[in-house]
Structure formats: C-alpha cells, structure tokens
C-alpha cells in the first residue's frame with residue numbers, strides 16, 4: 246500500500262542512497278522531469294541538475310544530512326529546460342544504510358510571485374529566458390569558447406590601464422639619462438608590461454567572435470608579408486626560410502587579417518622551437534580527399550620547422566586553450582586562436598611531428614568556396 250501511495254502521490258518524489266544514486270522515482274517525478282524510470286535509475290542526483298549546480302556543496306555531504314534539509318536548486322528536464330525547484334532531503338535508515346527521501350517542488354512560479362512589482366516580474370522572466378539561452382549557448386559553444394569569453398571580459402578591462410602604463414614608462418625611458426641607475430628597473434617594467442599587453446592581446450584575439458570578412462587574397466603574398474613581420478626573430482634565431490610552392494595557387498577568399506594571424510602564430514611557434522638555427526619551410530599544394538566527411542578539394546599550406554618537435558603527450562593538448570610548455574613565456578592561446586579562425590573559415594588545422602625532426606603544421610582551405 247505504501248509503495249502504491251508513493252508511486253501515485255501527486256508530488257514528485259525519489260529515493261537516493263547516500264552516494265546520490267537514484268534507486269526509486271515516482272510517476273509524478275517522471276512526468277515533471279521528462280525521463281523514464283529506466284533513465285533515472287542509471288543516473289545520479291547531480292545528473293538532474295543544471296550543469297552549473299552539479300558541484301553544489303549539498304551533494305558532497307549527503308551522508309551527513311541528519312534532519313530534513315531544503316535547498317533551492319535549478320533542475321534540468323530531459324528536453325534541456327531549466328526550472329527552479331525547492332528540493333527537500335529527508336534522511337532515513339533502511340537496511341542499515343542511510344537513504345534520502347527527496348521531494349521536488351517546482352517553485353519557479355513562487356519565485357516569480359516573490360518578485361514584488363510587475364516590472365521586476367518581467368525582468369525575472371527575462372532573466373530566466375536569458376539563462377536558458379545562456380545554457381543553450383554553453384552547450385553549443387565548447388568549454389573553450391566560454392573560457393575565452395570569460396577571460397576576454399577581464400582582459401578587456403585591463404587593456405587600457407596597461408597601455409597607459411606602457412606609454413608612461415616609454416616616456417620615462419626617453420627622458421631619463423642613460424647612466425641613471427633606475428634605467429634597468431624601468432626597462433624591466435617596460436618589458437614585463439609589454440608581455441602583459443601581449444597576453445591580453447592574445448586573450449582578446451582568442452575570444453574575438455567576429456565572423457571572417459572574406460575577400461580574394463593572394464595566399465603567397467600573405468605568407469611572404471608574414472615572414473617580413475617576423476624578420477627580427479628569424480635573424481635572431483638564425484633561421485633560414487625554404488619555399489616549396491609547387492603551384493601558383495588560385496586566390497582564395499579569406500579574411501587576410503585573421504589568416505595572417507594564423508600564419509604568424511604558427512611561424513612564431515616554429516621559430517621558438519629552433520632557438521639555435523634551423524629551417525622554416527613553407528609549402529603550398531592541392532589536396533584531393535576522397536573520403537567523407539573531408540571529401541573534396543583543398544588548398545594545403547604547410548609550415549614546418551626542424552626544431553625540437555612535440556612530445557606525444559603534449560600533442561594531444563596543443564589546441565587546448567592555455568596549454569603551453571613555455572612556462573611564463575607562452576599563454577598557450579596561439580594554436581587555439583588558429584583553430585578557431587580556421588574553423589570560422591570552414592578550414593582545418595593539423596599539427597604533427599615530422600619524420601626526422603621538427604614539426605609540421607598543415608592548414609587546409611576548402612576550394613569550393
């Protein structure tokens with residue numbers, strides 16, 4: 246009789262063990278969440294929550310709950326919709342193990358009533374909609390993009406003050422006599438500030454979501470102009486350039502600024518990998534891939550170096566934002582930026598170790614565009 250009562254109760258209920266594993270759900274909960282019982286029993290309590298709620302403190306102290314505890318938690322239905330619920334956890338012992346009877350009350354409506362004026366109510370509704378949209382966005386865009394936007398928010402704020410500091414420091418350096426003992430510390434301030442500016446720039450590039458503005462571009466010219474920009478570094482590391490252009494490539498439609506940024510990031514990585522001389526080789530060719538999903542004609546641009554290569558373990562992470570093996574000298578955003586830009590161009594980027602020594606980075610641009 247009790248089982249049937251619980252089963253039929255018009256209040257969403259479930260029972261979980263002290264690890265949060267769901268062991269019983271009633272019909273009302275199934276209707277409210279949109280899951281079947283079988284779905285539920287495979288899940289843990291946290292799986293019912295909105296992603297941002299999953300690490301709530303309450304879930305780590307379920308075994309310690311001594312008396313009925315109520316918490317407002319955002320739950321996520323199977324169709325992805327989020328609602329606010331007042332969840333009560335009532336502990337009881339069954340077969341000598343701690344269990345919890347959990348009652349779920351949808352309080353979205355109550356929350357809305359609580360908001361005093363009509364205007365506030367509207368705002369609250371909008372917030373809920375916005376939050377659901379954000380949730381969707383979070384699902385759609387990868388964790389990567391989310392982190393980037395977050396970081397860029399901060400980066401944006403510190404960009405201006407940094408620029409001002411750098412400007413003043415440079416002014417001081419121009420004014421100060423060369424034999425002044427303060428010149429060294431001020432130069433250090435300049436160098437370190439310039440590094441911060443660079444990190445901020447990388448963060449902003451990384452998060453910049455502007456779609457590419459494509460125009461017809463002579464890709465060889467773009468490669469050559471990137472090399473010119475890097476001349477000081479190329480000379481410093483005694484790097485020689487080898488060109489292996491097997492064809493006159495047709496001009497392709499890309500955003501020259503963004504693609505130059507890709508070239509620069511990859512070339513800088515290559516030059517940094519060859520601190521004591523080496524060869525930076527550039528290649529252009531056509532590739533026809535027969536198998537889907539990459540079937541079709543592509544232009545391949547290869548940038549390779551004879552540097553120290555990438556360890557197998559690092560190779561799995563090179564496109565992860567903030568992954569760097571360069572300590573404080575790198576932000577680990579270069580390749581993530583490249584990958585993002587290439588994806589925005591419907592292209593691809595691959596990086597692998599070269600036979601012998603060094604690394605090769607291949608960029609593919611679809612020809613049909």
Ligand SMILES: Nc1ncnc2c1ncn2[C@@H]1O[C@H](COP(=O)(O)OP(=O)(O)OP(=O)(O)O)[C@@H](O)[C@H]1O
Pocket residue numbers: 447510514515518550552553554555559563564568569570571574575576577578579580581603604
């Ligand atoms: N040509 C290369 N040779 C050897 N290792 C490379 C090469 N290109 C990339 N890597 C490895 O991939 C990592 C990530 O590269 P990425 O360009 O994203 O960041 P970074 O160069 O460390 O820092 P940033 O570019 O932000 O200054 C590098 O730290 C390095 O370990």
Ligand SMILES: [Mg+2]
Pocket residue numbers: 510513514575578579580
């Ligand atoms: Mg880099």
